[in-house]
Amino acid sequence: MGGELEVERWALSVERWSLNQPLNIRLAAPSDHDAIWSIFHGVVATGDTYAIDPNISRDDAFAYWFAPNSHTYVASVGGDILGTYALSPNRAGGGAHVSNASFMVAPAAHGRGIGRAMAEHCLSEARRLGFTAMQFNFVVSTNEHALRLWKNLGFQIVGTLPGAFRHPGKGLVDVYVMFRTL
Amino acid sequence: MGGELEVERWALSVERWSLNQPLNIRLAAPSDHDAIWSIFHGVVATGDTYAIDPNISRDDAFAYWFAPNSHTYVASVGGDILGTYALSPNRAGGGAHVSNASFMVAPAAHGRGIGRAMAEHCLSEARRLGFTAMQFNFVVSTNEHALRLWKNLGFQIVGTLPGAFRHPGKGLVDVYVMFRTL
Numbered sequence: 170m171g172g173e174l175e176v177e178r179w180a181l182s183v184e185r186w187s188l189n190q191p192l193n194i195r196l197a198a199p200s201d202h203d204a205i206w207s208i209f210h211g212v213v214a215t216g217d218t219y220a221i222d223p224n225i226s227r228d229d230a231f232a233y234w235f236a237p238n239s240h241t242y243v244a245s246v247g248g249d250i251l252g253t254y255a256l257s258p259n260r261a262g263g264g265a266h267v268s269n270a271s272f273m274v275a276p277a278a279h280g281r282g283i284g285r286a287m288a289e290h291c292l293s294e295a296r297r298l299g300f301t302a303m304q305f306n307f308v309v310s311t312n313e314h315a316l317r318l319w320k321n322l323g324f325q326i327v328g329t330l331p332g333a334f335r336h337p338g339k340g341l342v343d344v345y346v347m348f349r350t351l
Numbered sequence: 352m353g354g355e356l357e358v359e360r361w362a363l364s365v366e367r368w369s370l371n372q373p374l375n376i377r378l379a380a381p382s383d384h385d386a387i388w389s390i391f392h393g394v395v396a397t398g399d400t401y402a403i404d405p406n407i408s409r410d411d412a413f414a415y416w417f418a419p420n421s422h423t424y425v426a427s428v429g430g431d432i433l434g435t436y437a438l439s440p441n442r443a444g445g446g447a448h449v450s451n452a453s454f455m456v457a458p459a460a461h462g463r464g465i466g467r468a469m470a471e472h473c474l475s476e477a478r479r480l481g482f483t484a485m486q487f488n489f490v491v492s493t494n495e496h497a498l499r500l501w502k503n504l505g506f507q508i509v510g511t512l513p514g515a516f517r518h519p520g521k522g523l524v525d526v527y528v529m530f531r532t533l
Contacts, residue, residue, distance in 0.1 A: 213444070220446030260489060262395070263517040264402030264526070304512060306488070307442060328510015328528045330486060335445040344446070346510045346528055 190247045192283065194290045197241040197253065202231070204250035205243065209234060212273045216337045218312045219271075234271075240294065244287050251278040254287045256294055259304045268300035268351075284315075288322055295351055302350045309334045310343040324349045372429045374465065376472045379423040379435065384413070386432035387425065391416060394455045398519045400494050401453075416453075422476065426456075426469050433460040436469045438476055441486045450482035450533075466497075470504055477533055484532045491516045492525040506531045 197205060209230045216223045221233070234255050235241050244252035252274040259269035270291045274283045295303055305324065308315055328346030336342045379387060391412045398405045403415070416437050417423050426434035434456040441451035452473045456465045477485055487506065490497055510528030518524045 216445055219444065220442035221444045223444065225443075260402035260515075261407075262402045262404045263398055263491075263519070264489065264515055266517060266523075267512070267515050302513075302515070304515070307446065309445075327512060330449070330509060330528070330530060331484075331532075333442075333446060333449050333484070333486070333530075335448060337445070346512070348512060348515075350513075 192244055192246055192251075192286050194242055194244045194287060197235075197243045201243045201250055201253075205234065205241075205253050206230065208250070208253055208273050208275045211276045215276075218309055218315070220307055220309075220334060240298070242287070242290065242294075244283055244290075251275050251281075252283040252287050254291055256291055256298070258300070259306070266300060267302045267304050268295040268298075269304055269306065270295070279314075285318055285322075288318065292322070292351065300351055302348065305345075305347040307334075308345040308347050309336065310345055311336055311339055316345070319347050322349070374426055374428055374433075374468050376424055376426045376469060379417075379425045383425045383432055383435075387416065387423075387435050388412065390432070390435055390455050390457045393458045397458075400491055400497070402489055402491075402516060422480070424469070424472070424476075426465050426472075433457050433463075434465040434469050436473055438473055438480075440482070441488070448482060449484045449486050450477040450480075451486055451488065452477070461496075467500055467504075470500065474504070474533065482533055484530065487527075487529040489516075490527040490529050491518070492527055493518055493521055498527070501529050504531070 206227050213219050213221045213225060214223050234253070236255070236257060239255045239257040241255045242253065243250045252272070254270055254272040256268060256270045258265040259267045272284055272287055272291070292303065303324075305319065308319065310316070324347040326345045327348040330344040330346065332341035333344040334342050388409050395401050395403045395407060396405050416435070418437070418439060421437045421439040423437045424435065425432045434454070436452055436454040438450060438452045440447040441449045454466055454469055454473070474485065485506075487501065490501065492498070506529040508527045509530040512526040512528065514523035515526040516524050
């Protein structure tokens with residue numbers, strides 16, 4: 170399948186990256202789209218962290234990741250896109266002061282601080298854009314890495330959705346709603 | 352403005368309704384669209400219950416109320432559409448077993464049990480469609496009528512979003528996430 174080949178190619182380029190090179194985070198450009206799709210496809214394919222159909226089409230993925238009121242960023246090292254995040258209002262109307270954000274790191278680049286760097290960039294961008302809080306609607310309770318990171322960045326669990334996620338290996342697991350003011 | 356005239360006309364037709372006539376709930380048809388827009392416009396115009404831009408266009412309202420994976424219903428009495436609701440998966444992928452629903456009753460028809468009748472119909476439809484739970488993502492804490500109804504129908508508050516809604520008269524107020532199994 171084309172997507173898998175792309176992800177493999179991506180993994181190879183990601184392995185070339187060393188921590189000595191600076192991480193650059195900026196708004197996504199059309200030339201980043203292939204890299205974003207590789208990351209998106211690789212992240213949702215496992216089906217264990219995002220409530221997104223693992224077989225989502227590229228068009229549907231882009232409609233989600235580049236929604237009309239989203240700001241979409243990429244994190245790159247030496248020209249290789251290793252992560253991407255999307256920042257948007259969580260709700261419209263009277264809920265538009267609360268932001269929402271989603272983060273994806275290329276599977277082969279996990280554990281190198283890219284998620285944290287993007288999250289810190291995102292909190293700063295959210296403040297700059299005038300949001301006064303940030304909410305994560307769907308943090309799967311088994312995603313310990315994300316949970317630890319969000320708590321470390323000041324987010325609190327404000328809600329627990331019982332059995333709201335069907336984990337491919339663990340069955341129905343709880344989901345957290347997390348929130349922090351900015 | 353056209354919308355306001357439509358709502359006025361609607362209010363007049365709603366006042367003709369008496370409780371002696373049976374309430375009919377069914378899937379929405381294209382011929383219901385004007386009535387649905389009148390209700391939608393009337394409900395969001397107050398800006399105190401839904402996190403939707405009170406000035407939302409008809410096209411955007413329909414994109415929201417008739418999303419691709421939504422089932423949209425109307426409640427009518429003697430040919431007059433008095434309420435509408437939309438039922439959909441709350442999330443895709445591993446979250447698709449949890450449903451979400453939104454309800455709107457024509458402002459002039461409040462207090463006549465239409466919301467409760469639609470909610471009971473909705474719970475039944477959600478079970479029929481195979482959902483195993485229902486979640487409301489954004490119940491404004493000052494919306495006492497809705498809160499009472501949802502609690503009465505077995506929903507529990509599973510999350511509190513602090514100050515997540517800017518109420519037009521009361522400023523920032525909390526929002527509840529409510530949940531029940533089916």
